[in-house]
Amino acid sequence: MAGSAAPGLLRYFAKRLGVMLLLLTLVSVLIFAMVEILPGDIGNLILGQYATAENVEQVRRDLGLDRALYVRYADWMGGFLTGNWGDSWRLGTPIAPLIAGRLYNSLILASVAFTVIIPVGVAAGIASALRRGKLTDRVINGVSVVSITIPEFVSSMFLILFFSLLLPWFPSSARIPDGAGPLETLWFLVLPIVAISPVLVGYIARTVRASMVTELEADYTRTAVLKGLGFRTVITRHVLRNALLPAITVIANQIAWLIGGLVVIENVFNYPGIGQLLLQAALVQDVPLLEAIVLILAAVLMLSNLAADLLYTAFNPRVRAQVAGGAA
Amino acid sequence: MRHVRALRHSPGVAMALLVLLVWVVIAVFWPQLVPYGPTEQELTSRYEPPSAQHWLGTDNLGRDIFSRILAGSRSVLIVSVASTTLGVAIGTAIGLCAAFYRGKVDELLMRSLDLLMAFPIIVIASVVLAMLGPSRLNLVVVIAVMLAPYNARVVRSAVLSWRDRDFVAAARMRGESGAFILFRELLPNIVGTLNVEYTLRLALSIFAVATLSFLGFGIQPPTPDWGLMVSEGRPFYQIAPWVVVAPAAAIASLIVAINVVAQKLRS
Numbered sequence: 347m348a349g350s351a352a353p354g355l356l357r358y359f360a361k362r363l364g365v366m367l368l369l370l371t372l373v374s375v376l377i378f379a380m381v382e383i384l385p386g387d388i389g390n391l392i393l394g395q396y397a398t399a400e401n402v403e404q405v406r407r408d409l410g411l412d413r414a415l416y417v418r419y420a421d422w423m424g425g426f427l428t429g430n431w432g433d434s435w436r437l438g439t440p441i442a443p444l445i446a447g448r449l450y451n452s453l454i455l456a457s458v459a460f461t462v463i464i465p466v467g468v469a470a471g472i473a474s475a476l477r478r479g480k481l482t483d484r485v486i487n488g489v490s491v492v493s494i495t496i497p498e499f500v501s502s503m504f505l506i507l508f509f510s511l512l513l514p515w516f517p518s519s520a521r522i523p524d525g526a527g528p529l530e531t532l533w534f535l536v537l538p539i540v541a542i543s544p545v546l547v548g549y550i551a552r553t554v555r556a557s558m559v560t561e562l563e564a565d566y567t568r569t570a571v572l573k574g575l576g577f578r579t580v581i582t583r584h585v586l587r588n589a590l591l592p593a594i595t596v597i598a599n600q601i602a603w604l605i606g607g608l609v610v611i612e613n614v615f616n617y618p619g620i621g622q623l624l625l626q627a628a629l630v631q632d633v634p635l636l637e638a639i640v641l642i643l644a645a646v647l648m649l650s651n652l653a654a655d656l657l658y659t660a661f662n663p664r665v666r667a668q669v670a671g672g673a674a
Numbered sequence: 675m676r677h678v679r680a681l682r683h684s685p686g687v688a689m690a691l692l693v694l695l696v697w698v699v700i701a702v703f704w705p706q707l708v709p710y711g712p713t714e715q716e717l718t719s720r721y722e723p724p725s726a727q728h729w730l731g732t733d734n735l736g737r738d739i740f741s742r743i744l745a746g747s748r749s750v751l752i753v754s755v756a757s758t759t760l761g762v763a764i765g766t767a768i769g770l771c772a773a774f775y776r777g778k779v780d781e782l783l784m785r786s787l788d789l790l791m792a793f794p795i796i797v798i799a800s801v802v803l804a805m806l807g808p809s810r811l812n813l814v815v816v817i818a819v820m821l822a823p824y825n826a827r828v829v830r831s832a833v834l835s836w837r838d839r840d841f842v843a844a845a846r847m848r849g850e851s852g853a854f855i856l857f858r859e860l861l862p863n864i865v866g867t868l869n870v871e872y873t874l875r876l877a878l879s880i881f882a883v884a885t886l887s888f889l890g891f892g893i894q895p896p897t898p899d900w901g902l903m904v905s906e907g908r909p910f911y912q913i914a915p916w917v918v919v920a921p922a923a924a925i926a927s928l929i930v931a932i933n934v935v936a937q938k939l940r941s
Contacts, residue, residue: 369789380801495933496926497881499888503904503922507915518911606794610885614908621796625889628800636804643797651792 355659355666362655366648373644374426377637378419426641434627434635441638445620449642452608452619458532459539459546459604467547468593471554472586478559490551493544498607502541502614509537520615538615542607546600553596558589591662598654602647690934693927701748710738712745712898721914731916733907739920742898746921749899750928753810753892754879757817761879762872764818765825770856772826773833784830787823795820795882796889803891813892817882821875828871832864873936880932884925900925 397405406412410421425432431441474486493501510518522534561567562585570580609621616622620639627635659665700707709729710716716736724731730739768787772780790798799816806812836842837860845855886892887901895902900921907917 372789377801381805491933491937492930495877495881495929497885497888497929499885499901499904500922500925500929503911503918506911507919511912511915602792602794606796609794609796609800610889613889624797624800628804629890631804633804636801640797640801644793647792 358659359652359656362652366652370641370645370648374423374641375419377640378422381633381637382415422637426638431638432634434632436630436632436635441635444623444635445638445642448618448620448623449646451617452612452621454531455535455538455612455617455619456604456608458535459542462539463543463546464550464597466543467550468554468590470547470551471593472558474551475555475558475562475589476581483555486551486555490548494548494552496544498541498545498610499614501544502537502611505537505541518615520612520617538611538617541614542604542611545607546604549600549603550593550596554589554593557592558585561585561589564588591658594654594658594661598651598658601650601654605643605647684938686934687938690931693931694935697747697928697931698751700744701751704744704748708738708741708744710741712742713737713896714741721910721917723914724916730920731914733903733914733917734910739903739917742903743900743920743924746898746900746903746924747928749810749893749897750880750883750887750901750925753813753817754876754883757814757883758821758872758876758879760814760818761821762825762868762875765822766829766861766868768822769826769829770833770860773830773837774852774856774860780830783826787826790819791823796886799886799891808891808894810893813883813886816891817879817886820882821879824878825871825875828867829864832867833860836860836863870936870939873932873939877929877932877936880925880929884929 410418413421422432429442431445433439434441434444437444470486470490474483477483506518509515516537517534518537520534520538522531526534567580567585570584571577575583605621608619609624611617612619612621613625620643624636624639624643626632627639714737716732718736719728719732720734720736722728722732722736728738728740730743732738733742768783772783795816798820799813802816803812842855842859845859850859883892884901887899888905890902890905893899893902895906903921904918904925907914907921911918
């Protein structure tokens with residue numbers, strides 16, 4: 347079975363990868379075009395509004411902005427693909443190593459966040475589905491409704507107030523000192539992680555609860571109970587297997603939200619990640635840096651969605667069979 | 675009357691409606707209500723903790739926080755209501771067209787929306803606002819564009835359940851135009867859906883407005899704005915926490931209230 351499924355699966359993912367590359371190209375054209383079309387002269391942006399016309403012209407020539415649009419796009423894209431991402435206008439340093447370092451920091455923050463968020467969200471969803479209508483369910487539901495709605499920067503402020511100013515337990519800044527060990531690093535990340543988690547935990551808990559409730563009411567669950575299986579077996583072997591599948595899709599969809607949250611959290615806690623760099627690049631209008639960051643974020647997003655699809659297919663025999671059969 | 679009686683059985687929703695009403699009244703009448711001018715600086719009384727003179731204390735320029743909170747309610751409400759209205763209008767138009775014409779139009783519209791929805795709003799906002807500069811109008815447009823796809827999807831699926839009914843066929847037989855059928859025959863049937871949608875999107879919009887103003891993409895100083903007040907007070911958090919806590923609490927109260935109402939409407 348597995349042998350016959352493999353070519354179909356492979357073809358499916360080759361196709362998905364192709365679509366992804368196509369979309370990325372489209373996104374790159376859009377980013378490039380957007381920056382070009384929007385008003386605001388780049389020479390003036392760099393030199394300020396009191397620059398003389400000759401100086402502005404000189405800057406435009408230096409940056410190669412006097413060439414045709416498609417030539418510049420080809421140049422930019424070619425450089426991007428060969429690893430030459432150009433220099434930041436404001437910092438004057440190469441963009442690629444700058445982004446790599448920041449992206450690495452953000453990935454650390456994001457992966458620590460996900461290792462907290464996913465188990466807590468899934469556990470809360472399961473607990474609330476099993477105690478439907480009881481106090482536990484209502485408390486979890488109430489907390490998740492509130493936690494989904496409060497913006498991350500607002501909850502960060504209250505967290506800093508209580509756990510950094512009133513009770514000096516955690517640092518209010520996530521700027522980790524050089525040479526800090528893993529434990530000390532985690533110590534600095536506690537408040538940022540707690541601040542970014544509630545929204546995502548709330549979403550995951552609600553999805554898991556909803557699909558758990560559907561599966562608990564399904565006929566096969568009743569059959570399993572009636573044929574005398576223990577409660578624990580019914581839940582772990584039958585209900586959970588089906589109920590957790592939709593959670594994978596939801597978690598994948600939340601990656602965009604997580605990136606948005608990271609931008610906020612990194613700025614609140616002064617964490618040197620890509621979100622902080624994005625905001626700085628936007629505020630000082632560092633166009634090449636901004637373009638590169640947005641393109642990289644788009645690639646990261648699409649790759650993680652593809653990974654989630656891969657997981658979903660791997661875990662779901664129905665989809666697996668469909669894909670292998672060429673239906674998708 | 676029936677609605678009023680229903681409220682007595684859900685005190686949470688009644689409270690939420692009251693909070694919303696209070697903020698709307700404040701947003702309209704704040705010039706009559708504030709004890710001090712919201713941008714009036716008094717450099718001899720900086721960082722004063724809450725007192726009888728300054729109910730919520732003063733900030734780094736000696737401005738009265740209470741007055742700034744009252745005045746700031748207007749900007750968040752105007753921007754979020756404007757962006758939601760624009761977003762829902764665009765979304766509804768797209769959803770109606772996609773569901774009515776189906777085929778290639780539907781496919782093209784929905785795929786473009788998917789692409790748009792794949793991006794975090796903050797990333798899109800960063801690019802647009804970096805190029806156009808931060809302003810209230812730009813904020814409204816960016817948030818409207820972010821909200822529209824969600825609305826379009828919901829409207830599309832609502833319209834799909836109506837488009838094959840007999841009254842639509844009858845309108846076609848009468849020779850009505852596509853626009854007439856869309857707006858006069860189909861639209862009235864999804865008004866209920868739209869009301870719920872509007873409230874849900876408004877809640878999301880307030881979230882986005884607060885966050886983007888906090889990041890510096892919205893209204894610029896010295897205009898009072900809750901999100902901006904939080905970020906302006908951040909450097910002095912240790913010595914004057916009230917500068918940050920008051921606007922943060924105001925945002926939280928507004929957002930929780932609108933969400934409680936939205937959840938109630940949805941169920």
